[in-house]
Structure formats: C-alpha cells, structure tokens
Amino acid sequence: MIARLKQAGVTPTQQRVEIAQILFAKPQHLSAEQVLAIVNSESSLVSKATVYNTLGLFASKGLLSEVIVDPTKVFYDSNTSSHHHFYNVDSGELIDVDSEAVNLSNLPPLPEGTEAEAVDVIIRVRQSS
Amino acid sequence: MIARLKQAGVTPTQQRVEIAQILFAKPQHLSAEQVLAIVNSESSLVSKATVYNTLGLFASKGLLSEVIVDPTKVFYDSNTSSHHHFYNVDSGELIDVDSEAVNLSNLPPLPEGTEAEAVDVIIRVRQSS
DNA sequence: GACCTTTTTAGACAAAGTCTAGAAATCAAC
DNA sequence: GTTGATTTCTAGACTTTGTCTAAAAAGGTC
DSSP: OHHHHHHHTTTEEEEEEEEHHHHTSOEEEEHHHHHHHHHHHHHSOOOOOHHHHHHHHHTTTSSSSEEEEEEEEEEEEEEOOOOEEEEEETOOOEEEEEEGSSSSOOOOOOOEEEEHHHHHHEEEEEOOO | HHHHHHHOOOOHHHHHHHHHHHHTTTTOOOEEHHHHHHHHHSSSSOOOOHHHHHHHHHTTTTTTTEEEETTTTEEESSSSHHHEEETTTOOOOEEEGGGGGGGEOOOOOOOTTEEEEEEEEEEEEEEEE
C-alpha cells in the first residue's frame, strides 16, 4: 500500500496509509463520515480534518473517485475503472454498473472552450411497491 | 401561473406564486439560495424555510426537477422534459442536453426489488487549458 | 363569521465540510 | 544524528446548506 501511494505521488504518512487500507480493502463506496468512523475504530485516532484532506488528496491524485448522487454528502469510490452507478434513493446504496452495460455512444458537442472530464450515468432506483 | 399550480395540486399562496413566476420565467437552473435572493429582491420578503418548503413541494408535484451535480447544493430545473446535462465544474454552470443527443440504450437489469426512477447523465467538463 | 387546517415566519438547530494556528511529523542536507 | 525547512496533523471554531419549531398568519369550508 505504501508503494501504491508513493507511485501516485502521495507521501505515505501513517494516517494516509490507514485510510488507504480501509478504502482499498475492496471495491466499495464510503462517505467521509464512514471512513472517519472506521479508521477511528480500527486504527488510531485520526482527526476529521485529516480524513477530509486525505480523501480529497486521493481523489486529486486519481486513487479514488468522488461520486455525487446525494445532495448531502460525497461518496468515495475505490474502483477507478470506468463505470457507472445504480443509486437506490430509499436505501442510499450505490451499486457499480460496468460502463459496457450502459450503451452510451455519440456524446453531443461540448460547450465552447471546455474539455470533457467525466461522464456520469446514475440510474436512480427506488424500492418496488 | 395560478392555474398551473392548481392543476399540479398545489395551493397557490402568494409566496408560491412569486417563486413560481421566477422559476418558470424560462428554462433555467437555480439553487435554493439563488431563488431566495431573487424573490426577496423582486417581490416580497419570503422566508428561507418557505423557499425550501416550496421548492421541495414543487419537486414532489412534478413542477420541477432536482439536479444533483454538486455536493454542496441542489439545482432546481424548470425544464421537466426528458434531458441530461453538461456541468462545468469550474464555473458551476449547468447546460441542458437533449436526451436524444445522448445515445443511451439498453440499461442493465435493475437490482432485485427495485424499479427505475430516473436516469441522469452528467457530462462533466472543465475549462480548456 | 366561526372554525379547522395549512402555510409562513424567523430564529434555532443539524450535518457535512472547511479553516486555523500551533504542534508534530517528514524530508533533505550536512 | 542534528538542524532547519516544509508538510501534515490536530481539535475546535467556523461556514454553508438545509431542517426544525412554535406561534402567527393565511386559506378553505360551512
């Protein structure tokens, strides 16, 4: 894990390594609050500011991506390969969808003076009645 | 405008009519804070709680839709026909994209016990360097 | 007009995230 | 190992967006 952080240009401090170990244990989506709770129950005390700073740094270095589906928080996604999401608005659960399973072709021309950064497809679902 | 609110099952109080007039003047995307500022500069004093309550009610009655592209706020979109968005992460600007301009076919099977609510396509762009 | 229900108000409150100044850790050079 | 510069962390204060609350005001029905 230390090598992975170094390779991404991130200094592997103890706190960052601990956070990374939790995040990259498996493909998953965690909010900052969840990361904070887990790292503080499983490892040493890490401050809230450090968690937020670290998650933001990891995102900017491409180690994870931010998923914005809920107006109250950001989900941090350890799977950085191209994919989309189901979002269950009732349970708050995010589920990965292979980008190939969503047939998305022919994007429209971009607005003047801009370049593409990402294409997010969010399939919002609710519990069946 | 009053008839439009009534048709949607919304009691047309003065505050709701004023907010509707601002929102439905044209197709646009406004945050709650923007609506609050505009209604209070152009019309009478409307409380923040009323603005939020009203926007939420309009959304639940299908008069507008909520666009979630930014983790810090909700955009309220007066265009309820099927469409997607460009979102400029530098300027915070939202631009409508016709749903036909995005070729989206063959959604994957939904998670067990759920039904589709919406499909959001957000093309995130940045300013060109 | 009376009465009941809904809506609004304005400030308090909550939650997610950001800021700050000082302490601690890291890094590079010697 | 020491020194000094830089980066990172801390913990609480602070900010922003949105929600709650109790009382007043407005709306609707009879």
